[in-house]
Amino acid sequence: MKEDLLGRSTVSRRKAAVKLRDITIDNCCELLIQALEIEEKKNNFLTKVELIKTLGIKRCIKAGDYIETHFVDKLEDFNLLKMVAATALIRIKRLNINEVDIVIDLINKEEYSLTEGALESLGYDQIVPSIEQQKIILKKCASFGIDRPKGYTDPRYGLAAACANWDVKLVKDFLNNCLLSNDVPLVYVAKNALERKYVKLR
Secondary structure, eight states, X not given: OHHXXXXXXXXXXXXXXXXXXXXXXXXHHHHHHHHHHHHHTSOOHHHHHHHHHHHHHTTOXXXXXXXXXXXXXXSOSSOHHHHHHHHHHHHHHOSSTTOOHHHHHHHHTTOHHHHHHHHHHHHHTTOOOOXXXXXXXXXXXXXXXXXXXXXXXXXXHHHHHHGGGSOHHHHHXXXXXXXXXXXXXXXXXXXXXXXXXXXXXX
């Protein structure tokens, strides 16, 4: 695994990053950070994405500042890598599964990729904020992405999925509005959320 992560092959590095989500090895986080440092100098976008995803899933604390300065803060908006970095940063820096201060901080930056990444973390990790925090997030993001560039999927997907276990009265109008979207995956998760069901996300 170490040879795959730190060797010359970007494909082997990407495959190793994905495998590490299901297994534990010594110095896992250190190796992933080293692999990302190697890959940052290269042009393979997909390998960076998988490495950052795994760093987030593994909650590699030492990677937090690196991901924030090199990807969250540095990259321009409308960038999948920046979105993935936002999700990973939240997973790394939150104090517990339902802590959303960093989610709200990223949303307040009013960048498309950061907001979408923040909403993805809510849905994929089934986060349930306090009622007041639910109100804040819904107020800021209920219409997020309505004017998105052509070709982009509806970025409210993660938020709609998370709403399956949020306050019923708070989310009802939002989820019904999601049903009007031309984005099939969003409509699917919104329908299930209205029935209080979490679904396996894409």
